Amino acid sequence: MRLRIFTEPQQGATYDTLLSVARATEDLGFDAFYRSDHYLKMGDVTGEPGPTDAWITLAGLARETRRIRLGTLMTAATFRLPGPLAIAVAQVDQMSGGRVDFGVGTGWFEEEHTAYGIPFPGLNERFEKxxxxxxxxxxxxxxPAGETFDFEGAHYRLRESPALPKPVTADGPPVLIGGFGAKRTPRLAATYADEYNVPFHKPDDTAAAFGRVRAACEAQDRTRPMVYSAAQVVCCGRDEAEVRRRADAIGREVPELRENGLAGTPQELVDKIGRFAELGAGTLYLQVLDLSDLDHLELIATEVMAKLS
Incomplete structure (x- = not known):
């Protein structure tokens, strides 16, 4: 099981804070550093000093890390035009030496679109886009190198694009698609994704979502492998007092976190991660909400990750 650190910078984080977490992620042996792609805080936090752009952040981290993979859960398709986005991701991939993963979704948070003047069409149009x-x-x-690329769709048109720059590998960065939808999401994942991610659901619900994507892959006679992954909020402590302290720091209740996330002692986390592994998950994204608590990452690395086969 690969463990990856997943952050939510819109809740309040500077680039320097994210750099500290990314360096700890790398030094402690985690597989990757990921971040959300949001422009507005959620819940009862100030969000100060304000949002940071996902791909600008990853560009900086690409030059200040050496081993870990870097990616988004998930880039909002509503935020950027596809041509410039392809350029940005390919450039960050080059800057990192080929360590970028491209997670992309429809976008869902209407308030952040309103706050920053970004159009927010209905769900059907967002899926089409x-x-x-x-x-x-x-x-x-x-x-192919030296050839141009054309596209004619309902929402975007490209003519004689030089299709540059190229990412490091010929097929481009791995594509991640996530969500819990029953029809469109499985089809898109089976068609385009290298990895399918289920965010913040219990194991039984996660198993059902994995099953829908497996069925979609079979319906398309897909032969290339699919990576299955899950994302869970994490709150680990050596004892109950430490678990409670970390839950308080992120404004959550311990029983709720135990039920809906990865919370408790290191052994509790090992056991629940094992349940996701039994479902076929090969990667788990640990949503870390207190970015100042680097001791939390060290505890997970030494007492949880070290015990996973």
Whole structure:
């Protein structure tokens, strides 16, 4: 089981804070550092000093880390045009030496669109745009060298694009698609994704979502492997007092975290991670909400990750 650190900088984090977490992620042996792609805080926090852009952040981290993979859960397709987004991701991939993963979704948080003047169409149109973006971005990356790329869709049109720059690998960065939808999400994942992620659901619900994607892959006669993953908020402590202290720091209740996330002693986390592994998850994203608590990461690395086979 690969463990990856997943952050929510819109809740209040500077680039320097994210750099500290990313360096700890690398030094402690975790597989990757991921961040959300949001422009507005959620819940009862100030969000100060304000949002940081996901791909600008990852560009900086690409030059200040050496081993860990870097990615998004999930880039909002509503935020950026597909051509410039393909350029940005390919450039960050080059800057990192090929360590980028590209997680992308429809976008869902209407208030952040309103706050920053970003159009927010209905769900059907967002899914249509997401699929066209997937076709365009992967098409630009995979177009043979020296050939141009054209695309004619309902929402985007490209003519004689030089399809540059190229990412490090010929197929481009791995594509992640996530969500819990019953129809469109499984089809998009089976068609375009290298990894399918279920965020913040219990194991039984996660198993059902994995099953829908497996069925979609079979329906398409897909032959290339799919990575299955889950994301869970994490709150670990050596004893109950430490668990409670960390839950208080993120404004959550311990019983609720135990039920809906990864919370408790290191052994409790090992046991629950094992349940996700039994479902076929090969990667787990640990949502770390208190970015000042680097001791939390060290505890997970030494007492949880070290015990996973």
């Amino acid at each position: 997401l699929e066209e973006q997937l076709q365009i971005i992967t098409g630009l990356w995979r177009a």
